[in-house]
Each structure stands twice: as C-alpha cells, then as structure tokens.
Amino acid sequence: MDLRVFTEPQQGATYDTLLEVAIEAERLGFDGFFRSDHYLHMGSVSGLPGPTDAWITLAALARETHRIRLGTLMTAATFRYPGPLSIAVAQVDEMSQGRVELGIGTGWFATEHSAYGIPFPSLAERFDRLEEQIQIVIGLWQTPADKTFDFHGTYYELADSPARPKPVQQPHPPILIGGGGERRTPRLAARFASEFNLAFRSREETQRQFERVDKACDEAGRDPGSIVLSAAQVLCLGEDEAQVERRAKAIGRDVAELRQNGLAGTVDEVTDKLGTFGEIGARRVYLQVLDVSDLDHLRLVAERVLPAVR
Numbered sequence: 241m242d243l244r245v246f247t248e249p250q251q252g253a254t255y256d257t258l259l260e261v262a263i264e265a266e267r268l269g270f271d272g273f274f275r276s277d278h279y280l281h282m283g284s285v286s287g288l289p290g291p292t293d294a295w296i297t298l299a300a301l302a303r304e305t306h307r308i309r310l311g312t313l314m315t316a317a318t319f320r321y322p323g324p325l326s327i328a329v330a331q332v333d334e335m336s337q338g339r340v341e342l343g344i345g346t347g348w349f350a351t352e353h354s355a356y357g358i359p360f361p362s363l364a365e366r367f368d369r370l371e372e373q374i375q376i377v378i379g380l381w382q383t384p385a386d387k388t389f390d391f392h393g394t395y396y397e398l399a400d401s402p403a404r405p406k407p408v409q410q411p412h413p414p415i416l417i418g419g420g421g422e423r424r425t426p427r428l429a430a431r432f433a434s435e436f437n438l439a440f441r442s443r444e445e446t447q448r449q450f451e452r453v454d455k456a457c458d459e460a461g462r463d464p465g466s467i468v469l470s471a472a473q474v475l476c477l478g479e480d481e482a483q484v485e486r487r488a489k490a491i492g493r494d495v496a497e498l499r500q501n502g503l504a505g506t507v508d509e510v511t512d513k514l515g516t517f518g519e520i521g522a523r524r525v526y527l528q529v530l531d532v533s534d535l536d537h538l539r540l541v542a543e544r545v546l547p548a549v550r
Contacts, residue, residue: 241514241517241518241522241523241524241525241549241550242271242272242523242524242525243270243271243514243524243525243527243541243545243546243549244270244271244272244273244274244309244524244525244526244527245261245262245265245270245272245273245274245526245527245529245538246274246275246276246313246472246526246527246528246529247261247273247274247275247276247528247529247532248275248276248278248528248530249275249276249278249291249292249297249532250276250278250279250280250281250282250287250291251281251282251283251285251287251530252281252285252286252287252288252289253292253532254289254292255292255297255300257532257533258275258292258297258301258532259300259301259304260535261273261529261532261535261538262301262304262305262308262310263304263305264535264538264539265308265538266305266306266307266308268538268539268541268542268546269542269546270308270538270542270546271308271309271524272308272309272310272311272341272526273301273305273308273309273310274309274310274311274312274313274341274343274526275294275297275298275312275313276294276312276313276314277294277312277313277314277315277316277319278291278316278349278352279291279319279352279355279356280349280351280352280355280356282349283492284492285492294312294315295312295315295328295329295332298310298311298312298332298336298340299328299331299332299335302332302335302336302339302340303335303336305336305339307339308339309339309340309341310332310336310339310340310341311340311341311342311343311414311416312341312342312343312344312416313343313416313418313437313439313472313526314343314344314345314416314417314418314437315342315343315344315345316344316345316346316347316348317344317345317346317347317366317369317370317373318346318347318353318358318359318360318361318366318369319347319358321396322372322373322376322377322380322396323376323380323398323401325373325377326376326377326380326381327404327405329342329377329407329413330381330405330406330407330413331405333407333408333409333413334405334407334408336408337408338407338408338409338413340407340409340413341413341414341415341416341434341435342377342413342414342415342416343415343416343417343418343437344370344373344374344377344415344416344417345370345417345418345419346363346366346367346369346370346419347360347366365395367424367428368394368395369395369396370428371428372391372393372394372395372396373396374415374417374428374432375391375393375432376391376393376396376398377415378412378415378432379391379403380398380401380403381403381406381407381411381412381413382411382412383401383403385406387403388400388401388402388403389401389402389403414434414435415432415433415434415435416433416434416435416436416437416470417429417432417433417435417436417437418436418437418438418439418472419438420438420441420445420449422449422452426449426452426453426455426456427456427460429453429456429467430453430456430457430459430460430462430467431460433467434467434468435467435468435469435470435524436450436453436467436468436469436470437470437471437472437526438450438470438471438472439471439472439473439526439528440472440473440474440501440502440528441471442501443513443516443517443520446471446517446520446522447520447521450469450520450521450522453467453469468523468524469521469522469523469524470522470523470524470525470526471517471522471524471525471526472525472526472527472528473502473503473517473525473526473527473528474491474493474498474501474502474503474504474528474530475502475503475504475510475527475528475529475530475537475541476488476491476493476495476498476502476503476504476505477503477504477505477506477507477510477537477540477541477545478505478506478540479506479507479540480506481506484504484505484506487531487534487537488504490531490534491530491531502528503525503527507540507544507545510541510545511544511545511548511549514545514549515549518549527541
C-alpha cells in the first residue's frame, strides 16, 4: 500500500510551511504530497495568513523536490477554464520531470465561491461542466503535435487550439476522480480516471463505492483492475494514548470520534485499520495531516507504520 501526505492549507499554512512538509515527506519515503484546492477556511479556525493557490504551490514544490508525486485532492472544475488548466498542469509536469497528478472534481463549497466571486451553478450543471473539462484537458494533451484541437460542448468551445504545451507523462498525467455519488461519479471514473478516491468515509461505505466503480468499469468494457482505488482519512497517531489525545486536541477533534471516522490511535491500531482498507481493494491511502507544524507526526508514521503496510 502506498501512503501519501494530504494537506489542507486553507486552514492556515504558508508556502514555506508546505515546502517544509513536502521535503520531509519526501525524505521519509512517502509516495506523494497532495494538497486541497480551496480558497476559504472551514470551521472555527482563522485560516491565517490566508489561502495559497494549489497549482502555484505545486509548481514551486516541483522545483524543490525530486522524487515525491505531487497533486491535488481535488482541483475544483469551477475554479479554472479547462484550456488554461491543461497548460498549468502540463507545465508543472515538465517542471517536476513527470511527477504530477490531476485530481479534479465538481467543486462543492458554495461559501468560498461567493467569497471570491466564482459562479456556483447547480450540482447537475457542475457535473456536466466537469465531464466537458476532463474531455478537453485530456484531448489537448493527447492531440498530435502537428494537429489542432476542437471541442464543441454545451459549456465550452475550443477552435483550432495548438494544444500546447504537452506534459512529460504519456499519454498524460494521471487523472484522479473521487466522491460518493452513486451514479455519475463511478461512470466518470470508469471513463476517465487512473485512480478513484473516496475521502473520509467508513470502511463499509468505501467498499460499497469501490464496488460501484468496479461495476461501472465492467459496464464500460474496462478492466476494473486498471483503476487504482484509494481512500483518504484524517490522521491522529500516537506512541501512547497521551500522545494521541494531545494530537487530537491540537486539531480540535475528539479522540473517540477520530477513532470512528479516521485513522486514529496507537501504531498498532492505525496499522490494523489501514489493513482493513487494503482488504477491500485500497492500494493507496492519503493521510490528511491537519497540524502541518507537527513533523514528528510524519516521522512516527514513516518509522512505525510505513514499513508494515508496504
């Protein structure tokens, strides 16, 4: 099982802090450093000093790291036009020498859209736009160098695009699609995704959604084994109960609730729970690290958990 570090910078983190986390995650042997794509904090935290842009952050990290995979969980399709998004991701892929992955979704946080003047259409329209966006981004990347790209959709029109630049990874960087929708989400994953991710759900809910994705792959004539299944869970690990409680308090969460809804507890507890996700098909887990100042948290995972799940 691969373990990746997943951060939520909108809750309060500077670029320098994220750089420190990414470099340490790479040094410790984690497979990836991923971040959310949000512009507004959530809950009671202040979010100071303010949000950082996901793709600007990843571009900078691409030049400061060497091995670790970099990406988003998930870029909101409402935030960017598909043409410029394809350029940004391809450029960061080149800057990282082929280590970028594009997680993309409909966008869901209405308040951040109104806070920053971003239109927020209905869920049905957001799904329609997402589908067109993915087709365009992949189409631009895969267009032969001597050809142009056209697209005529309901929401987006492209004419005679030179479809440049091209990403380093071929046929294109991995596309991650996630979410708990029972119909359109599995179908989109089966059609476009290299990886399907479900975040912050129980093992039972995760298994049911994995089964829906497998079924959608079968219906699309795709081998279900060709798509990576992954989960994301909040992390709260300790060498003993006192350390678990201290880390839970630092992120404003209850230990009992975290044990129920995340990866919380002692090394053995967390390792065992990761094993249960592996049993239902998860080949990768994203560890949501909410206290990005606590690098000892990552070191404990790397020393005690990572060797046990690989």
